[in-house]
Amino acid sequence: MALSLPSRSSSANRSSGVKPRQNFETWSWFFMRISGLILFFLALIHFFITHIEHDVTTTTVSFVASRWSNPFWRVFDWLLLALGLLHGSNGLRFIMDDYIRRPSSRAIVKSLVYGISGIMFLVGTMTIVTFR
């Protein structure tokens, strides 16, 4: 599939020295834009409902139960979980690549970050799916 990318496309994905071709980093760049755009709405709507419209102390179990009685909000929250973790761990990948210079340290920290993200994805998914 042909993707036409602008020639200057490098504020988060700084690979300007590399000649443009559609490798993993191209898709990573594209994913960050698309997921970012979706998360813009998901995250801000979620924050508005649970912190502005409702006070944080009133977001009790019964509040969650009434929200999750509607499958729409379960899907909404699960999308926010999945995209948030993917977008976040990919963003952290840029940071780790930039600031952790020893390859062995980088490998260890990366496995920790991806491992924790994966576990959190499973824990979050279980929470959303199994709550009744």
Place this chain on the structure above:
Amino acid sequence: MGSAIAVSPSSTIYKGKSGQWAFVLHRITGFLVFVFILLHVVDVATVNSPHIYNQIHQLYGNVFLRLFEVGLLFALLYHALNGLRVIMIDFFPSAIKNEKAVFFSMLGLAVLLTIVGGVIILRPFFTGSVH
């Protein structure tokens, strides 16, 4: 990306003016929001133990954690709005001409909305209903 070879540590420090600060702030806020997501998954996972869940969310209502909540709101707003700016620059290269003005508008909007949201979040503190 990823090759640290032949890159001196000072190479990440460049005189990029507003664009540099936009980038630095984008990283910091993104990192903070990500750490909060991890914490948030854990606290929501206690929802099947109502007693613990409700206790945690009472705790979130104290003054210190309400300030933390306002900080989270700013991080979220800045990252979201600056992210839009990044997308604009990437997909509509002409936006780069007003890159600085767009940055300060986004930053200003994030600060303004944080103040509005912050007043609502901190209101119970001022009315004395939390300690």
